[in-house]
Amino acid sequence: MPLSRDVANSYPAAGPDAPVLEEWYADLVVGYHLPPPYGDRLVTADDLTELDLGHRQLRRTAAGNLAGQLERVEVHGLPPVFTLSFDGVEATLLTSDDVWSSLAEQVEGEVVVGAPARDVMFVTGSESQAGLEKVHRACERVFFAGHENLLSRHLLVWRQGGWESL
Known part of the structure; x- marks a missing residue:
């Protein structure tokens, strides 16, 4: 986690x-x-x-x-921004290569995520300026609201099987 x-x-x-x-x-x-x-x-x-x-x-x-639990992952929304649901521990999905390989086909460019809190996950593509702006704003709103279990303001990009700061 x-x-x-x-x-x-x-x-x-x-x-x-x-x-x-x-x-x-x-x-x-x-x-x-x-x-x-x-x-x-x-x-x-x-x-x-x-x-x-x-x-x-x-x-x-x-x-x-x-x-063994990945079948419980739910994808919500439409491009350019998706959210993921995973029983309140959405950020745990960052550790699963399989999730990001499958989502790579659904975004423009490389997969970019915002995980501002343990139970909040936004997904977009690196080539979607509108998606990147929405994810960045959404992450900032989560921090501004003082959400419980805050994680990171940084966006991460899935590149060559691993995460990098965007």
Whole structure:
């Protein structure tokens, strides 16, 4: 699950209760979420020990879990801007190559996303000036409103199988 660097910095940086976090793109890091019955929280170093998992295994397990749930992704809207729905954790979709490969055929140019909050995802194409402007304005509105779980004002472009800041 992507987190803003500000949120990530609010957690302990070391020790058994420190969440397992990985540097990612722009101003985002990735954390791994444990659902109930484990407390609805981020995976910690202690959890890795208890579950006998390494970082690489954790990443593979998380990717497999996400891949198994992708049929629940919903695309809303019409070009030049789409929104995605995914049970309140839309930003998690940023970690799935399959989602962006399939959406690439529906936009003008490269896929560009705005993920201003964990549960808000806007999608457009790099060659749609109107779409880029709408996504940028929509992201700014989410930040201005002080939405819960803010992530990033930066737009990201899907290029050669990975994200880059636009």
